[in-house]
Amino acid sequence: MDRTVLIVDDHAGFRALARKLLAAEGWEVVGEAGDGAEALTEARRLHPELVLLDLNLPDGSGLDVAERLAATDPAPQVVLTSTHDEDELHELARARRATGFVPQRLLSGARLEAVLSGR
Amino acid sequence: MTTHPDSPALSLPPELHAVLDAALDCVVAMGADGRVVLFNAAAQRTFGYTAEQAVGADMAELLVPPSLRARHRDGVARHLAGGAPAVLDRRIEITGLRADGSEFPVELTVTRLRGAEPVLFVAYLRDITDRKLAEAELKASRIRIVEAADAARRRIERDLHDGAQQRLVMLALQLRIARGRVGDGDESAALLDEALAELDGATAELRELARGIHPAVLTEGGLHPALRALAARSAVPVVLQEVPDARFAASVEATAYFVVAEALTNVARHACAERATVVVREEAGALVVEVRDDGCGGAAGAGGTGLRGLDDRLAALGGRLSMQSPSGEGTTIRAEIPCAS
Numbered sequence: 001m002d003r004t005v006l007i008v009d010d011h012a013g014f015r016a017l018a019r020k021l022l023a024a025e026g027w028e029v030v031g032e033a034g035d036g037a038e039a040l041t042e043a044r045r046l047h048p049e050l051v052l053l054d055l056n057l058p059d060g061s062g063l064d065v066a067e068r069l070a071a072t073d074p075a076p077q078v079v080l081t082s083t084h085d086e087d088e089l090h091e092l093a094r095a096r097r098a099t100g101f102v103p104q105r106l107l108s109g110a111r112l113e114a115v116l117s118g119r
Numbered sequence: 120m121t122t123h124p125d126s127p128a129l130s131l132p133p134e135l136h137a138v139l140d141a142a143l144d145c146v147v148a149m150g151a152d153g154r155v156v157l158f159n160a161a162a163q164r165t166f167g168y169t170a171e172q173a174v175g176a177d178m179a180e181l182l183v184p185p186s187l188r189a190r191h192r193d194g195v196a197r198h199l200a201g202g203a204p205a206v207l208d209r210r211i212e213i214t215g216l217r218a219d220g221s222e223f224p225v226e227l228t229v230t231r232l233r234g235a236e237p238v239l240f241v242a243y244l245r246d247i248t249d250r251k252l253a254e255a256e257l258k259a260s261r262i263r264i265v266e267a268a269d270a271a272r273r274r275i276e277r278d279l280h281d282g283a284q285q286r287l288v289m290l291a292l293q294l295r296i297a298r299g300r301v302g303d304g305d306e307s308a309a310l311l312d313e314a315l316a317e318l319d320g321a322t323a324e325l326r327e328l329a330r331g332i333h334p335a336v337l338t339e340g341g342l343h344p345a346l347r348a349l350a351a352r353s354a355v356p357v358v359l360q361e362v363p364d365a366r367f368a369a370s371v372e373a374t375a376y377f378v379v380a381e382a383l384t385n386v387a388r389h390a391c392a393e394r395a396t397v398v399v400r401e402e403a404g405a406l407v408v409e410v411r412d413d414g415c416g417g418a419a420g421a422g423g424t425g426l427r428g429l430d431d432r433l434a435a436l437g438g439r440l441s442m443q444s445p446s447g448e449g450t451t452i453r454a455e456i457p458c459a460s
């Protein structure tokens with residue numbers, strides 16, 4: 001069965017491309033959200049396995065949203081993403097209870113699998 | 120000048136009075152009993168008393184704010200009893216009291232006239248309100264300049280990020296989608312792979328540029344992750360011995376970051392060191408940053424623009440930069456950045 005993902009980014013262009021890219025690699029994109037508040041509502045409604053979460057959201061930091069998602073039940077896996085791709089953002093993401101971090105430009109289904117399986 | 124019944128004004132030749140009245144500075148003299156015996160024209164203008172009002176009056180009551188009077192009288196008494204002349208013959212800054220009750224900053228020097236009988240103390244003093252205001256303004260404006268420059272750098276970084284970098288990311292995703300749709304043997308596949316590699320290079324260059332202007336990870340996560348990033352990129356192995364996780368004002372974080380960045384660059388360029396150690400800790404209202412290396416030492420500390428620029432930045436924020444670099448024993452750069460937290 002396809003793995004389910006919710007894409008959270010305020011940039012509609014990125015959401016559309018990420019959807020295409022992940023769909024081509026066998027992911028099922030169950031929803032999209034444009035900010036942190038919407039992300040929390042949609043995650044509770046859709047129960048995706050994974051939330052792909054932008055670091056800079058119009059209503060605050062993705063790091064805070066990641067923490068709040070981790071506290072929901074059942075908690076989805078959260079992978080943070082950003083146009084920044086500093087290595088340190090991995091640690092920063094993990095410190096805030098996200099599973100990991102993928103730079104937007106390197107986004108792919110395979111890369112997400114790698115982060116989720118801790119590679 | 121009139122004479123007071125029991126403490127007469129200093130009797131001076133009229134020419135000498137004229138000389139003292141022409142002075143820009145206040146000249147005030149008092150006897151051992153603390154009474155004023157001379158009060159020149161500048162003193163009259165500055166404190167708001169006429170000579171008639173001042174001469175014969177108790178100097179402390181007249182010119183010293185109530186909160187400082189006891190200390191002043193103690194000092195005079197101790198001196199007359201043979202104690203060390205704590206405040207005599209050197210420049211001091213203190214608060215004065217005007218006739219209307221207002222207080223103001225003065226600088227003064229007090230001398231005891233040698234051989235004068237009876238005892239005579241003479242104070243030369245001036246109102247330094249304007250200078251104090253100018254100093255405070257200068258200090259505030261220097262801080263504002265540093266903060267404005269930092270804010271501009273953050274803005275440029277953000278514009279690069281939201282603009283060009285964002286577009287390059289979209290382009291990368293589009294190319295990768297296209298690449299996914301053509302088979303490996305296809306002629307276009309090689310072209311797309313080349314385009315992607317080229318794009319990687321452009322993205323990396325732009326990222327370096329943006330990071331040099333202002334590191335996003337500093338804004339995002341504070342000093343700890345930002346310094347870890349610097350340490351990871353350093354050509355010489357770096358031990359981050361201690362770095363607070365707390366957040367500080369943007370200009371404080373930026374200053375600490377640029378100190379470590381410049382110091383580590385210098386270690387790699389000049390020190391021939393095996394390793395460098397970074398310590399950042401909060402101490403008495405300041406963030407103290409120390410970068411040590413075990414290299415050759417002997418840095419003259421002049422010639423380059425790196426340390427000079429840091430020195431200016433720290434001075435503007437009211438902080439200090441110091442370097443110890445004994446020959447053969449390595450170099451330590453230490454910055455103290457005032458931070459209210």
Ligand SMILES: Nc1ncnc2c1ncn2[C@@H]1O[C@H](COP(=O)(O)OP(=O)(O)OP(=O)(O)O)[C@@H](O)[C@H]1O
Binds near residue numbers: 416421422424425
């Ligand atoms: N860690 C160090 N070990 C030995 N010498 C040092 C060290 N740091 C600085 N120096 C000496 O101090 C000088 C001044 O350093 P500064 O950073 O101001 O200038 P620079 O590195 O030469 O040039 P710039 O920083 O402008 O590119 C250096 O040229 C070097 O001789």
Ligand SMILES: [Mg+2]
Binds near residue numbers: 385423426
């Ligand atoms: Mg240098």
